[in-house]
Amino acid sequence: MHTFRGTPLLPSLLAWGSSLALLALIVLPLLALGLSSSPSELIAGVRHPLFLPALSLSARTTLTSLAIVVATGTPLAWWLAVGPPRYTRVVELLVVLPIVIPPAVLGVAMLQTFGRRGIFGPFFEAIGVQVPFTTVAVVLAQVVVAAPFYVESAAIAFRRVDVDLVLVARTLGASPAVAFFRVAVPVASAGLLAGAALSYARSIGEFGATLLFAGNLPRTTQTMPLAIYTALEADVRAALAISLVLVGIAIVLLFVVRIGPQALSSWAPQRSDSGLEGPQS
């Protein structure tokens, strides 16, 4: 338990000091956020005209983008797990690109794709559809920034599924789809849930790509993070109220990521009790 045990005194003090400083830097702002608003201020914030539309828009867009990410990301993750490595390695690299690219850059890139002067601009103009600065753009931006977290977690979870389980299900009469949904998905469910929670956390906090690609239009594209940005200039109480809601959601998501997988895989052995498992590995 003593992390720095065995190191000489001075380096040990330095290590403790720097670790505590980092921990304080992480925790203090959240504490300050919680302590800085009184209940009455909080109620005023919730009643602020920015609050409800942003909450509603965030709820609708993030749930939609989560559904899209799970529906399209699950088969992709399965393919990444079982497909030919020479292709999957390349595709996996492409899928995780948005994690390392700054969100603002993604916003510009999406404008260059779907904007009026983007590569699909003339097509969308011809069919009379505008994508940028609409709610659809908000969802698209969330999908792009959040999907890598889900797909990566799901691919890792699917790679842990013993291929023989799926083959056994097939020999017992299951079609590929049935074997996938009845065996591979439940066995990987803990990883899928953790991935979905991480991806949801990323999409609900999405700011940069949304601001550039979808703008900051009340009721249409102004999600909670954008509403905080707007509120800070007008009424800090609204910003605090929205921030606290986001912290609440974050805490729930943290629980889902940490506890959900264990609860879901309660059937799994806690330890390799007999040492009889996993001769495939």
Added chain:
Amino acid sequence: MSWNVELHARVGALDLNVAIDGNDTPTVLVGPNGSGKTTLLRMIAGAHRPSSGRIRIGSMVVFDSNEDVDVPPEARQVGYVPQGFGLFPHLPVTDNVAFGLSVGRRRQRRSDRRDAAASLLADLGCAHLAERMPSELSGGEKQRVALARALIVQPKLLLLDEPLATLDPGSRRKLRTFLADHLKTKRGPAIVVTHDVRDAEVLGGELFVLEKGRIVQHGTAEELRAEPATDFVAEFFDTPQSDIRGMA
């Protein structure tokens, strides 16, 4: 009922080239690690497609490269018990065993398939395991449950990949006899992969030795013991492999 497998395939560094004929008695497949035993079973089950060849199980041709026949695993009527038994970890024993009656064309009502699973579990002496999760079973119990699950769909050919390998010596002895008796009374064709000379002797039937993807010798255990064709065959009969592994 007879079956025969004749196939050629390249899987990674392995060049698999085998021809095996079998009948109602168990066919025992032995060979060093990496010789292609598991790959061969998986190909018969339909997981990998051979480059060429033909696989016939009874009257059904499940693979024929010349005729472009490649029956999917769910229609091959094989029962596959992989190494480690491959029990579905999220399902209790009854649902594991009843799985084959919950999907595809053999689908039955939930109560019917649970009854069928319960009766098969009782036949195999493990009715008391019905509500347990696979993680709560011993190696020997897993083996019986996996066998019950494979048998519930009445497969024409049973594929058992090292069914006794992970068991401790006591359960191994007991289950070896159990498996041999079961395969004899059922008289269903089976391919049993093993590392242990005693498994090979007790299960009886024809023995095929696979080395580097090729069948190097086949015959009864006595014939192979009398005239081993390779060093592996000689060693296989000289020293019980499980003893060596047990000491390690």
